[in-house]
Amino acid sequence: MKCPYCGHPDTKVIDSRPAEENNAIRRRRACDVCGKRFTTYEKVETIPLIVIKKDNNREQYNRTKIENGILHACYKRPVPAERIKETVDAIELAIFKREEKEIPSQEIGEIVMEKLKDLDPVAYVRFASVYRQFKDVNTFMDELKTFLE
Template sequence: MKCPYCGNSDTRVIDSRPADDNSSIRRRRCCDECGKRFTTYEKIETIPLIVIKKDNNREQYARAKIESGILSACYKRPVPADAIKAAVDEVELQIFNREEKEIPSSQIGEIVMERLKTLDPVAYVRFASVYRQFKDVNTFMEELKMFLE
């Protein structure tokens, strides 16, 4: 592993343990050249997942997009960062548990909305308004009625 401080390629592992999510390994490393310490995370390499967009274009799955969507929905809401990370982890786990090589973006959106329902109702409505592209107040009210039932 290359040292992020001096670029030396000779570093050694000081400590290894499971990361918080139990799906990766956290390694503490020390550079033999400069003596500085840093942390790396080792994760299982998965088969690349392809997302089928609404216009039938295909692109590689990106966790950052789900994270960004959930963060935007929770903007200025009393939702802790740990809860947001946990929500992203749960959504990702559901997506990969399907064991499919391709997944429509609409299914991902539905999974995110289901998770946001339990996380924060306002975040759910915010996400739904963008995801479902509400055209007017009536569509917005219909979604709210479905949520309240």
């Protein structure tokens, strides 16, 4: 591994440990030339996942979009940040377990809604109201009835 400080092409590993719930390895490294230390992470390389949007356009999967949607749904709710992160991790795991190269955005939305039911009922309804594009109060009430059953 090349040193980010002096550019020397060879550094040594001082410490290795699991990171990101055993999905990565964190390595502390030291440069023999300049003596500086730095951290690297090693992950399994995955094939990029393509999301098929409602208008049939395709774009690369972006975890940040899911995080932002959940953060908006949980706005001013008593949901700890750690639980939000765990939920996003669980959603991402469910998506990647499908082992598909392309996934419709509707399927991602359904997975998000399923996980939000367990996280916070108000966040679930907020997300559903945007995701399902409720046209009127009756549609909204139908979703609430389904949730309450």
